[in-house]
Amino acid sequence: MSFDSGYDDHYEAYESYFDPMKTDRQARRKRKPKVKHQPKKSHEQIVEAIADTQGLEGGFETTYVPGLFEEGWLLSALRSFYDQALITDVLARVRGGKEANVYRCAAHPTTGVTLVAAKVYRPRMFRNLRNDKLYREGRQILRVEGGAVKENDRRTMRALDQGSAYGSELAHTSWLMHEYRALETLYMAGAAVPRPIAVSENAILMGYAGDGSLAAPALSDVALDVDEARSLYDEVVRNLHIMLRHRIIHGDLSAYNILYWDDRVTIIDFPQVVDIGSNRQAANILHRDVVRVCEYFSEQGVDCDGDVLFERLWRRYKATSSREDAADASRAEIDEE
Numbered sequence: 616m617s618f619d620s621g622y623d624d625h626y627e628a629y630e631s632y633f634d635p636m637k638t639d640r641q642a643r644r645k646r647k648p649k650v651k652h653q654p655k656k657s658h659e660q661i662v663e664a665i666a667d668t669q670g671l672e673g674g675f676e677t678t679y680v681p682g683l684f685e686e687g688w689l690l691s692a693l694r695s696f697y698d699q700a701l702i703t704d705v706l707a708r709v710r711g712g713k714e715a716n717v718y719r720c721a722a723h724p725t726t727g728v729t730l731v732a733a734k735v736y737r738p739r740m741f742r743n744l745r746n747d748k749l750y751r752e753g754r755q756i757l758r759v760e761g762g763a764v765k766e767n768d769r770r771t772m773r774a775l776d777q778g779s780a781y782g783s784e785l786a787h788t789s790w791l792m793h794e795y796r797a798l799e800t801l802y803m804a805g806a807a808v809p810r811p812i813a814v815s816e817n818a819i820l821m822g823y824a825g826d827g828s829l830a831a832p833a834l835s836d837v838a839l840d841v842d843e844a845r846s847l848y849d850e851v852v853r854n855l856h857i858m859l860r861h862r863i864i865h866g867d868l869s870a871y872n873i874l875y876w877d878d879r880v881t882i883i884d885f886p887q888v889v890d891i892g893s894n895r896q897a898a899n900i901l902h903r904d905v906v907r908v909c910e911y912f913s914e915q916g917v918d919c920d921g922d923v924l925f926e927r928l929w930r931r932y933k934a935t936s937s938r939e940d941a942a943d944a945s946r947a948e949i950d951e952e
């Protein structure tokens with residue numbers, strides 16, 4: 616198990632946040648809320664109270680045994696999916712990424728599938744924040760209930776600018792909502808992305824690529840024969856067209872964020888998406904995505920050129936951009952990253 620470098624520094628704060636009693640895991644699971652003396656309840660209130668104890672306290676036992684530090688945020692992030700009868704169990708941790716952990720979950724039959732992936736964003740203090748300024752330009756701050764923060768909402772805008780706890784929480788949720796929105800748009804448009812199933816403040820539930828024992832590897836871990844590489848390259852290019860038609864640039868596209876399973880690709884990891892029309896670096900970001908994709912496919916024997924593909928895509932879709940001058944913007948800034 617590996618953690619972000621800041622993990623150790625924050626461990627104690629984290630532990631006391633989620634486990635102020637510092638009890639062991641079993642004890643914490645059994646811990647009951649303090650009994651308060653309350654006036655007699657009506658029948659309806661009693662039924663409601665019983666329903667409320669279902670879920671975490673009522674036995675959201677998971678096959679996967681989370682670490683002490685992980686349990687609090689994992690179960691609180693997934694509880695709403697459990698309570699909404701979307702998942703019945705957490706089976707395994709697929710991978711711990713820089714910003715999120717992804718878990719293989721047993722899906723509730725109502726979802727129509729047997730397995731789903733839950734991408735649980737780390738609590739703010741445990742995330743390796745990438746330099747997100749580049750991606751934030753021209754993006755709205757999205758809330759989990761839907762809708763964006765209004766520009767004239769001075770109090771909220773101030774919190775965002777000042778990076779208060781409330782502001783950081785909003786920015787964090789917005790990051791995740793951009794990923795969910797992109798998945799919704801692209802999935803509806805027929806792109807090869809996981810099906811978005813549900814979202815909460817800290818997690819996204821989506822279609823899972825893989826089987827009960829193995830999650831799909833990333834293309835970067837797969838060597839393809841040249842015929843298959845050609846057809847998968849065409850499929851990735853088809854997806855680039857779908858994205859651009861919807862003004863979406865992935866922003867972190869490479870063979871690491873394309874999964875491979877059953878001869879098909881699935882493109883993942885969208886929190887940093889940028890709008891082709893409102894980010895002045897759109898051309899550069901798209902250029903970087905396309906070059907990285909072509910680097911991988913060239914290694915697999917496909918005759919492709921990132922610069923050529925970029926020019927072709929940009930020429931075709933830049934009309935949807937309100938900032939055509941972006942094409943001429945220096946690439947230096949982004950290449951330096």
Ligand SMILES: Nc1ncnc2c1ncn2[C@@H]1O[C@H](COP(=O)(O)OP(=O)(O)OP(=O)(O)O)[C@@H](O)[C@H]1O
Pocket residue numbers: 709710711712713714715716717732734809821822823824825830831833871872874883884885
């Ligand atoms: N829908 C999915 N089905 C199966 N595995 C998935 C799915 N989504 C993500 N994963 C796995 O989890 C990993 C991390 O997911 P993702 O790239 O979205 O998060 P991240 O925190 O940005 O990770 P990284 O920093 O490694 O890019 C992926 O590389 C992949 O192995």
Ligand SMILES: [Mg+2]
Pocket residue numbers: 712871872884
């Ligand atoms: Mg990733």
